[in-house]
Amino acid sequence: MNRLSPAIAAEAPPYDVERVRADFPVLSRVVHERKGKPGRPLVYLDSGASAQKPRQVIDAMVRFMEEDYANIHRGVHVLSQRATDAFEGVRDKVAAFLNAPSRDTIVFTGNATDAINLVAATYGRAFLEAGDEVVLSIMEHHANIVPWQLLQAEKGIVLKVVPVDDDGVLDMDAYAALLGPRTKLVAMTHCSNVLGTVTPARQIVRLARERGIPVLLDGSQAVVHGRVDVQDLDVDFYVFTAHKLYGPTGLGVLYAKYEHLKRMPPYRGGGDMIQSVSFSGTTFKEPPMRFEAGTPPIVEGIGLGAAIDYVEALGRDAIALHEHDLLNYATQQLSQIDGLRIIGTAPGKAAIISFTVEGVHPHDLGTVVDQYGVAVRVGQHCAEPLMDRFGIGSTARASFALYNTRAEVDALVDSVRAVKEFFGA
Amino acid sequence: MNRLSPAIAAEAPPYDVERVRADFPVLSRVVHERKGKPGRPLVYLDSGASAQKPRQVIDAMVRFMEEDYANIHRGVHVLSQRATDAFEGVRDKVAAFLNAPSRDTIVFTGNATDAINLVAATYGRAFLEAGDEVVLSIMEHHANIVPWQLLQAEKGIVLKVVPVDDDGVLDMDAYAALLGPRTKLVAMTHCSNVLGTVTPARQIVRLARERGIPVLLDGSQAVVHGRVDVQDLDVDFYVFTAHKLYGPTGLGVLYAKYEHLKRMPPYRGGGDMIQSVSFSGTTFKEPPMRFEAGTPPIVEGIGLGAAIDYVEALGRDAIALHEHDLLNYATQQLSQIDGLRIIGTAPGKAAIISFTVEGVHPHDLGTVVDQYGVAVRVGQHCAEPLMDRFGIGSTARASFALYNTRAEVDALVDSVRAVKEFFGA
Amino acid sequence: MMDELRELYQEVILDHGKNPRNLRHPADANREARGENPMCGDKFTVYLTVNDAGLVEDCAFEGRGCAISTASASMMTELVRGKTQDEARTLFHTFHDLCTKDEEHHHDHGPVDEDTMEKLMVLSGVRQFPVRVKCATLAWHAMNAAIAGEAKASSE
Amino acid sequence: MMDELRELYQEVILDHGKNPRNLRHPADANREARGENPMCGDKFTVYLTVNDAGLVEDCAFEGRGCAISTASASMMTELVRGKTQDEARTLFHTFHDLCTKDEEHHHDHGPVDEDTMEKLMVLSGVRQFPVRVKCATLAWHAMNAAIAGEAKASSE
Ligand SMILES: Cc1ncc(COP(=O)(O)O)c(C=O)c1O
Numbered sequence A, B: 001m002n003r004l005s006p007a008i009a010a011e012a013p014p015y016d017v018e019r020v021r022a023d024f025p026v027l028s029r030v031v032h033e034r035k036g037k038p039g040r041p042l043v044y045l046d047s048g049a050s051a052q053k054p055r056q057v058i059d060a061m062v063r064f065m066e067e068d069y070a071n072i073h074r075g076v077h078v079l080s081q082r083a084t085d086a087f088e089g090v091r092d093k094v095a096a097f098l099n100a101p102s103r104d105t106i107v108f109t110g111n112a113t114d115a116i117n118l119v120a121a122t123y124g125r126a127f128l129e130a131g132d133e134v135v136l137s138i139m140e141h142h143a144n145i146v147p148w149q150l151l152q153a154e155k156g157i158v159l160k161v162v163p164v165d166d167d168g169v170l171d172m173d174a175y176a177a178l179l180g181p182r183t184k185l186v187a188m189t190h191c192s193n194v195l196g197t198v199t200p201a202r203q204i205v206r207l208a209r210e211r212g213i214p215v216l217l218d219g220s221q222a223v224v225h226g227r228v229d230v231q232d233l234d235v236d237f238y239v240f241t242a243h244k245l246y247g248p249t250g251l252g253v254l255y256a257k258y259e260h261l262k263r264m265p266p267y268r269g270g271g272d273m274i275q276s277v278s279f280s281g282t283t284f285k286e287p288p289m290r291f292e293a294g295t296p297p298i299v300e301g302i303g304l305g306a307a308i309d310y311v312e313a314l315g316r317d318a319i320a321l322h323e324h325d326l327l328n329y330a331t332q333q334l335s336q337i338d339g340l341r342i343i344g345t346a347p348g349k350a351a352i353i354s355f356t357v358e359g360v361h362p363h364d365l366g367t368v369v370d371q372y373g374v375a376v377r378v379g380q381h382c383a384e385p386l387m388d389r390f391g392i393g394s395t396a397r398a399s400f401a402l403y404n405t406r407a408e409v410d411a412l413v414d415s416v417r418a419v420k421e422f423f424g425a
Numbered sequence C, D: 001m002m003d004e005l006r007e008l009y010q011e012v013i014l015d016h017g018k019n020p021r022n023l024r025h026p027a028d029a030n031r032e033a034r035g036e037n038p039m040c041g042d043k044f045t046v047y048l049t050v051n052d053a054g055l056v057e058d059c060a061f062e063g064r065g066c067a068i069s070t071a072s073a074s075m076m077t078e079l080v081r082g083k084t085q086d087e088a089r090t091l092f093h094t095f096h097d098l099c100t101k102d103e104e105h106h107h108d109h110g111p112v113d114e115d116t117m118e119k120l121m122v123l124s125g126v127r128q129f130p131v132r133v134k135c136a137t138l139a140w141h142a143m144n145a146a147i148a149g150e151a152k153a154s155s156e
């Protein structure tokens, strides 16, 4: 993610959030309607868990299923050709989205979790040995912890954990110090789903590359909040998940340098990833097909293509600017609430705010603000080690997306005040 | 799959295929329209590769994305609760569809391939050792071959292959003879995607169970063409894929006896499958959650639920009866074409017809009939060993679904005749 | 909407949530079990002192969670104390039904006195908030596990 | 629609498809490479006899596929024979462009005589049938691999 330069900001057309909201059917929903009671307009501040889908994405999936659907890669008939072209076209689109050097570096998976497991199960299992070290951070999502722990249990690799300071800033000195002769991989978040911290990806990669260590970045949150250029980052593996990018569930993306893909053994076995099958010996296709076994999430691919088109049309810088404004405003408004503590105050962070309120458990807070129509996530956010680091069991988290408004920030703030009143906190 | 009893046939309401067709938007499509030329109505005979989706499935997915979408399992807000209830409700529906003893025996995966890989990578890797034997058949889909070959390469297990006779009937004597003291698993198709052969699943399971050997059945084709009762079959693992059952891409199902799931180590690591994560030790959830890492194919789950409702509403026996009629009619009509050879003539087979035409390569046939609007699959159908068994490189395959008609069979037959004329064969 | 919230967070619950009773580790406890809710990170340990006659002489807990789970744990310790193991089990199953099932599906798990039943009813306001049911039943599962001699509540 | 089919299956293709030329394994072949199309199962082996001066003295093939791939292999053997290795490579790249790229994206890979070009054009009718491009280029990839000294065509 590049920082926004003021030049870009000045050139940006005015961002019409109301027009944007009209693209998302669910945003006009009223919740908690009950016999005779009017209910509350939905204030959706849980896009960090999963983003809502614009009409354009839904329509693209519907149109595809109504007009061009067929299984791909194996058919000579017209629908299969059209479906194959459409799906493989999305591979080009994803490559362009990440500025990947070639479409063959893009592997489709089930979600971001699956993409990281792919790397652990193929690259990790093939090239890491007992005693080899994988460096990750204390703020990783479980998706970027547990696959390495499974490898640890199987192969005896060692996990090294980079700490964060009290603001949630990655300790780069500690990071540099942890890189050693046994370090065989760095697996690090590009943006924390709890703290909003954007990690200094270029520096992370540079330090590792100087020592010949490959780097995987978990971009599940990062691609949503800013521009990503895998060539500029010179990163080895980059992972994200479609459903957080306003796209469908059931689809993730792994970018990997072709030189790695080329060496990696297969992940799952089955149709579409083979060159030739016989009981005396089976051969596999070249990447990326080698890693895509069976019928892929075809319709979901079409949806992701539409989602990328959608954010590109709005403009990724414009989106970042809009979210930045929401982040600033929300930070300022929430900070005025007594007893409210924001967890994660790194400079340049993404539009994610985790917080606690003294005297109120996040879970109770979540239930009460929900009654006001405000959807925030409460809990550990799949980042238990980070919770332990901050000595808390859980937080409430508001995450902002391209369709949120300042009025929704106000609704959040009002509902948190109501919570405090309700619990006398 | 139970054979249809005449009693059921007599009671069945008349099957209104035109009303059914109206549910599938794509079926009214015209293909190969070109400047001034009218094009041909689509004759979709490739449902064995992937089935088209009824309006009911598409609508359910759209409605869910427009009204109730959120990430599941982790939210206290109303959308997350509704989404969780809807998605988990599908688990109940799938359990009922297979007559599974409990919802906890249903694991969602990415597709059927993923489901078989799950069993190979967890059950197989944990409980099979060098020299242990897995028995499968010569007519397996690559999805039920390659995962076992990967395990073979890793652990030195041995694959034993049950042959078929010239009709494509599984050689049950050979099967019984192959079951030995080292046999640790039987992995067998319940219905061949090439031959249409329905394997005698109860007998397969019974023979194995007498020797204490667990059985996996690949039901990817079987669930589409008939009723499946996993308890009646007493099968250990049962696998299918949503997109062939008129449901969405990106979703597969594994049924497994709970006693197995309970013992199986995790598959992929990540969020949602853990009980507690820390760098000093992570614990996993109970099945089925242990096997579902990260954000699942949520919207796809909703679609599968609607697909199951759809086939149940039409009546699975009524569908089977309709397909049976198409199969008989097509077999009879195609058989009248000189030089046409049907590969797969097992009694009681499902509505799938593979064939070759003397003097015409299937690939050329596919291209020509496509120009007539007829979509058949040509190639190896991900079953290369079976092709070798029949001494052919590939076949053309027409597969029939609940929406096909006798008129479409006629269109197929006419187009094949045109092929012969075209190539002077 | 505040009606539903008041239904869930009745005064007695807010009180027990803020000032939990029996939040301690009894030195003579001879049974204990942990319960945890992976969604919110709440963790409780429930301690029982069961005498030779099978009477629960003491019941206490450690850990902290949301208002619902804390209040439920606190009230539970008061309800279980002085009951036999069988009666405690009855309470667990009765309460579980109250929280998770429509009335027509409630089973008769054994007699529960009126006063206790009233308290269970208060806690079962959670039924209107399905996602909070795990909070309300967390300590109860642990208690039930402790009686069964398990170290960990099996349900989540 | 039959127009397009006739465009793809021109008489010369149907002829070469049915009666492939140079379908044999030359005893003096000193280069060979396999090519296979996993979609349809077609497999070809292409044999070259290259002399010290780099001239392709003989070109032949074994294996069988669809009319398109067989005809393409057959016609290729005739076109490549008597050409230098460099010329054969030029033919491959020129043909590949014809089959896969719009005219404005064709590169100049070297001179191709008119007669040969005409035959390549006939084969490149496959451009209208993208899914058949692999058939038309299968043997060519193998030929190109054989020249490069590889045992297997790398592209699919
Ligand atoms: C018998 C059989 N098994 C497995 C599969 C694999 O299904 P999927 O590609 O959805 O994983 C298929 C379909 O391709 C099949 O027909």
Ligand SMILES: Cc1ncc(COP(=O)(O)O)c(C=O)c1O
Residues within 6 Å of the ligand: A048, A049, A111, A112, A113, A114, A141, A143, A144, A189, A191, A192, A193, A218, A220, A221, A241, A243, A252, A382, B271, B293, B294, B295, B296
């Ligand atoms: C930083 C981060 N990594 C990984 C994931 C996992 O994504 P998924 O659940 O789609 O696999 C998430 C979201 O849950 C995330 O926020």
